[in-house]
Amino acid sequence: MCQVGEDYGDPAPEGPPPPRPGRELKCVKCTEGLPVVVIRAGDAFCRDCFRAFYIHKFRAVLGKNRLIFPGEKVLLAWSGGPSSSSMVWQVLEGLSRDSAKRLRFVPGVVYVDEGAACGQSREDRAKTLSDVKLILQTLGFPWHVVALEEVFALPPSVLRCSAPEPVGTVGTYKVAVDSFLQQQHTLEAEGVGDSPSSAQGEAQPSQPCTQDPQDLAGPPLAGPPPAAQTEALSRLFDSVKTLTAKEELLQTLRTHLILHMARTHGYSKVMTGDSCTRLAIKLMTSLALGRGAFLAWDTGFSDERHGDVVVVRPMREHTLKEVAFYNRLFAVPSVFTPAIDTKAPEKASIHRLMEGFLLRLQAQFPSTVSTVYRTSEKLVKAPRDGCASGPRCLLCMCSLDVDTADSATAFGAQTQDFSQMQPPTPLAEAGAPTVPCRSAEVGRAPNCCQGTRPCRREDSRAHVIEQLCYGCRVNMKDVPSLDPLPPYILAEAQLRSQRYGPSPEIQEYLLENSDDKAHTSGSGAWGPPEQEGKDGQTACDCINKNIFN
């Protein structure tokens, strides 16, 4: 107690009054510096301590999880916004350190131009893009700028879960680090290594550029996307009835595009800039959207749902306040682009509402965000299954959480809604049993409508819907027509519904098959997923032949 009193008493007698009233506080860390920011409910940090704290937290998150191997290609998903900009600058900072502390992965940056979905004019988009490219060029990483319009050219295979890399354990991580360091040493000894000295400054990290020199200057400056695609994209977003569904759709398409970029350029990890505040909001939003089953994937540090490309969220311990202060104090460049919900009223979407709710609660109870966020940390991904172990949602690519036996009340209610929503065609009403049959067994509907020609369109909608998880089904209710969707989604839906013909039989067969694998190969409960996938497919073909011949 006395000490505290002394601390406070000290600066007071110094001659002139302090220039700013109320700033007699000192930094909680070094107890000397003038505090500039309050974090964690009352801890005031000075500029230098805040910087150290911020950088340490970023590196600690990466170090703790040991997911990114040395030399691995990592794609940084940069939106131009504060969190992802900060993330990119943290990586840059990490790469400019001296060798012992240097981050050892090989980064690239992807920027997705979403102007068309957000209703930006051509001129505004061009202006944003030139700002974006200016920043990307100063970074010195390989970079890729893609327009969201390119989803119209995606192949259906982007929706397939590829075989994951062998899961790295702590042991293999250490081995990888050691061998990487050894390699570096020999290279340096031979004088071939590019051994960047820490004095090189932030603008020119030489290490990352060596991997992909042709990419260094960025891709050849592709002109703006074809006007027809821009139009198609705005038509798609205009057709969606609610802002909630628009935001979800945008996120889905963006994820697919980034995933495709990562795969085609050989990146095995994607880093996104989700902050702790954003993730807390996302957790509550996802709950409200019926995505409770996937919270661990949607908000966890790593997200392995895509198999070969793992999404990691290294900014998940930083609050938005910390991010905003850091970016301001240390002049991290970012590009502001209007989002789809810019200037929207607070009740315009579930996302917006949840953001307002949490932030307002946070203003009164400063640990709200961290409490919600800690919840997301405790969620366990279960079952941690491989790719081929079950059908996946066509859009979010999570394992289907829907109950085909139709026992869950929520699902029952949802499918009933679905059947009401479909205006029955005159012919279907006249005789064919489409309506009752769909409401009862939407889960295994693929051939229930066979023979009733007139409902082909509804039929294709049913084919898509039945391949979605609960959350995506609810969301698709606000998308009145599937026709404006990019072709890869519809193509993959058709492929899948052909492949999985009469699903109960297939299901049985697949399960047996994976059991067999486990017995014969003895490599754990789930065999190599890729092989399983292939076997599953041949199984499908066999069954299709047997049944349909």
Next chain:
Amino acid sequence: MAAPLSVEVEFGGGAELLFDGVKKHQVTLPGQEEPWDIRNLLVWIKKNLLKERPELFIQGDSVRPGILVLVNDADWELLGELDYQLQDRDSILFISTLHGG
């Protein structure tokens, strides 16, 4: 009687969209009976600078939760928040951390 003050008011993170897209505003606050604090400044901003949708910037007598306030690049929480008394040539920055600004 407080003398007129000249301060810089800046908006960032998308908050500037509510102010015609202009980020930096050099403003002169007229002399008035009571001293200028952030509370008064917000009222003045609402009346003189804010172009649209005041509810997206101001809620009650404070800023909307999610908008950070920095006075001379320091957190306003260190300075008494709404009660901080403005000095001549202060710079006040409002950063929106809300999605979409």
